[in-house]
Structure formats: C-alpha cells, structure tokens
Amino acid sequence: MIGYKKVTGEFTLKDKTAIVVGGAGGIGEATARMYAGKGAKVAIVDCKDNCLEVAESIKKDFAVETIGVKCDVTSQESVDQMMAKVLETFGEVNILAAMPGFVDLYRATDIEIANVEKHIAINAVGVFRVCQAVANQMIKQGKGGKIVCITSQADFIAINKHVGYTMSKAALVGMIKVCALEWAEYGINVNGVAPTVVNTYMGEKAWQGKVKTDMIEKIPAHRFAETDEIAAAVLFLSCDEANMITGEDLVVDGGFTIY
Numbered sequence: 691m692i693g694y695k696k697v698t699g700e701f702t703l704k705d706k707t708a709i710v711v712g713g714a715g716g717i718g719e720a721t722a723r724m725y726a727g728k729g730a731k732v733a734i735v736d737c738k739d740n741c742l743e744v745a746e747s748i749k750k751d752f753a754v755e756t757i758g759v760k761c762d763v764t765s766q767e768s769v770d771q772m773m774a775k776v777l778e779t780f781g782e783v784n785i786l787a788a789m790p791g792f793v794d795l796y797r798a799t800d801i802e803i804a805n806v807e808k809h810i811a812i813n814a815v816g817v818f819r820v821c822q823a824v825a826n827q828m829i830k831q832g833k834g835g836k837i838v839c840i841t842s843q844a845d846f847i848a849i850n851k852h853v854g855y856t857m858s859k860a861a862l863v864g865m866i867k868v869c870a871l872e873w874a875e876y877g878i879n880v881n882g883v884a885p886t887v888v889n890t891y892m893g894e895k896a897w898q899g900k901v902k903t904d905m906i907e908k909i910p911a912h913r914f915a916e917t918d919e920i921a922a923a924v925l926f927l928s929c930d931e932a933n934m935i936t937g938e939d940l941v942v943d944g945g946f947t948i949y
C-alpha cells in the first residue's frame with residue numbers, strides 16, 4: 691500500500707537518500723542539485739569519470755552528504771557494486787532517479803540491429819536493472835520509496851530517425867507501468883517524466899541546424915527545455931506530495947504533444 695501522509699507543499703527530501711543514475715551532467719546533475727537543495731543525501735552514479743567531481747561540487751554548494759560512483763548500467767556486476775557502495779555509505783536508499791541515456795539517429799531502413807540493441811541495453815534494460823536492484827532494497831527496508839525514470843516525448847509522437855531510441859523509451863514506459871503495479875503494495879511509486887528536447891549534450895547531438903529550427907517551430911512554447919525544468923518535475927514525483935501518482939509518464943514538452 692502507498693499510505694496517506696499529510697503534505698504541505700514544501701517538497702522536502704530531508705532525511706532521504708537519493709541515487710541519480712546519469713547524474714554526472716545534463717538533466718541528472720540538475721536533478722541531483724535540486725534533491726540536495728531539498729536536503730537529500732545524493733549518490734551521483736554515471737559511466738563517466740567525473741562522478742566524484744560532481745558529487746564534491748554538490749556537497750560544497752548544498753552542505754549535504756554526497757558520493758560519486760562510476761557505474762555502467764549495462765553490467766549487472768557494476769550495478770551490484772554501485773548498490774553496495776551506496777549502502778555502505780548511506781545505509782539505505784529512498785529515491786531513485788534513473789536517467790542514463792543513449793541516442794544515435796538513423797532512418798529505420800539503415801540502422802544496424804546492433805545499434806538498436808545498444809539503445810535498448812542502456813535506455814530500457816539498463817534502467818530496469820537499476821530499478822530492480824533499488825526496489826529490492828526498498829522492499830527490504832520496508833519504508834516504500836520513489837522511482838522516477840526519464841522517458842521521452844518520443845513515447846507519444848513519431849520522430850524521424852528515432853527508431854532505436856523510441857523502441858527503447860517505449861519499452862521503458864511499459865516497464866514503469868508494470869513495476870508501478872507490482873511495487874505499489876510495498877509503498878513504492880514508479881513514474882516517468884517525458885521531456886521534449888532539452889538543452890544538454892544529448893539534445894545538441896540530436897538536434898542541429900534546420901532540424902532544430904523546424905522542431906522549435908513545432909513546439910508551442912517555441913523553445914527547447916532547460917535541465918532545471920525537467921528536474922523540477924522529477925523532484926515533484928520524488929516527494930510525498932506525489933504519493934497518489936504512480937505508473938504515470940508526465941510530459942514536460944512546452945505543448946509539443948498537444949497535436
């Protein structure tokens with residue numbers, strides 16, 4: 691059961707421990723900073739080498755405990771080691787923001803199957819691997835928890851050359867629904883946040899030149915999103931204020947999917 695707890699609209703994460711996977715930059719780092727600003731202890735997890743630097747910078751800026759753990763979500767051993775490190779440091783985990791991401795754009799006639807499999811290995815199976823590990827720990831702790839995954843506007847609208855990416859993100863939406871259904875009895879909420887294009891490394895890789903200006907034209911807000919705008923939605927779904935929301939995929943797209 692996901693119990694009722696009176697909330698105040700403070701969106702506090704005091705006394706909570708959060709893992710942010712994909713946390714060494716982009717939306718992940720913005721989310722980790724927002725969590726820290728609300729009082730959470732934060733583990734920065736990413737396959738990049740700068741996890742420790744990002745963790746140290748957040749610790750300095752927000753005076754909360756942080757750690758950085760290098761981890762590749764495509765490896766079970768790596769995820770198991772990351773979990774062991776987080777638990778050794780903080781003793782428990784209450785929130786998971788899972789957003790490792792890979793994109794490589796080809797038309798459906800041209801994309802190599804290995805490339806499709808790489809999208810699915812990172813964006814779907816890799817995210818599930820972390821969700822499963824964290825959920826099992828949350829169940830053991832017996833206090834519930836919050837899991838938020840970053841999906842995409844590609845869940846809702848077909849986008850040219852996005853076949854591998856869309857297959858992986860659509861799988862993620864299915865995963866979110868099943869896990870939300872199965873884990874509600876343990877007090878665990880599982881949700882997605884589906885952004886439009888966000889100004890990050892990934893956003894810039896996928897959207898350049900005319901494709902970019904055409905896309906901006908199609909978004910009613912007439913711009914791409916910034917990382918803090920996505921992090922704010924993730925924060926909301928990570929707080930007790932969102933206790934009654936589970937299995938949802940919250941679109942943050944400046945109106946792109948209105949049509």
Ligand SMILES: NC(=O)c1ccc[n+]([C@@H]2O[C@H](COP(=O)([O-])OP(=O)(O)OC[C@H]3O[C@@H](n4cnc5c(N)ncnc54)[C@H](O)[C@@H]3O)[C@@H](O)[C@H]2O)c1
Pocket residue numbers: 711712713714715716717718735736737738761762763764789790791792812816840841842843884885886887888889890891892893894
């Ligand atoms: N930027 C956009 O336009 C956009 C739009 C919709 C959804 N998203 C999603 O948002 C999430 C965050 O992306 P971002 O825009 O911040 O881009 P980003 O490239 O800055 O962040 C993605 C992070 O995932 C990490 N990562 C990749 N493979 C990994 C692996 N195997 N193990 C662990 N970490 C790994 C990368 O090192 C990187 O730090 C992704 O899931 C992405 O698909 C992004």
